Amino acid sequence: MKILIIEDENELAESIATYLSHEQYLCEFASSCSEALDKIQLYDYACILLDIGLPDGSGLTVLEKLKFQNKQDGVIIISAKNSVDDKIKGLQIGADDYLTKPFHLSELTARIYSIIRRKQFNNSNIIKQNELEIDLLAKTVTVSKDQILLTKKEFDLLMYFVGNKNRVISKSTLAENLSGDIADMLDNHDFIYAHVKNLKKKLTEAGCGSYIKTVYGTGYKWENNDQNIS
Known part of the structure; x- marks a missing residue:
């Protein structure tokens, strides 16, 4: 899942990114309001870490832009x-949480997880769809109680599909969420086809229903009209 760190203190931003990378998050950076506004215009993020005091203005400008665009990215003011x-003011505009410096990175990670869980998975740690069960904390996937082994990319792909169920998702959007903004520099997004193919193969071989549908000429969709969350 992608995190945008809007912070002009490079050392702090790098420290946060290093810690979050160990928690399997993909981090991108913006060190100014103008750079942050460009990022949120082009991409969606699971969570945005927003410093208010930026060199070219207040981070609250970014919040106002997110609200104006009706975007659903989670936001933690740091x-x-x-x-x-x-x-x-930040919470009224649309921030989900507020953390004052200095803070423990473990607490920040817990707050990020809490926001993502609430926004994308109805505040649940366990996602169930018929024979499929996903434990968000343990990062495990089971089909009919048998665990299947997924690569990090495959797990991230599955999480993005489930978190955006019944929505048609383009290959470019999937590429951005697996590779970050470097996806724009790639000649093509054929690697997405390979990851989706491998994920579908593992799920099918384990006895999982065919929930990933190809929308020809557009992308993919995770079909789910009866998801149980506990």
Whole structure:
């Protein structure tokens, strides 16, 4: 899952990204309002870590833009300002959480997970669809109680499909969520076809229903009209 770190303190941004990469998140960076606005215009993120005090303006501008575009990216304000007014204004505009510097990276990770779980998976740790069960905390996938082994890319792909069930998703969108903004520099997105093919093969061989549908000329869709969440 993609995280956007909007932070002008490079050392802090790199520290956050290094920690989150060990938690299997894909991180991108923006060090100014203008760069952040360009990023959110082009891409969607599971969560955005937003510093309010940026060199070319307030990070609240980014929040206002997200609200104007009706985007659903999760947002955590991370700021040295311990002002109640800033916190209230940010939450009123659309932020999901607020964390004051300095903070523990383990707490930040827990808050990111909580926001993603609430926004994409109805606040559940376990996703069930008929014979398929996904444990978000353990990062395990079972079909009829038998665990199947997925690569990190395959697991991320599955999570993106399930989190966007019944939506047609283009190959370019999948490429962005698996590879970040470097996807724009790739000649093609054939690697997406390979990952989807491998994921479908593993699920099918384990006895899972055919939930990944190819929408020819467009992309893919995860069909689910009866998802159980516990």
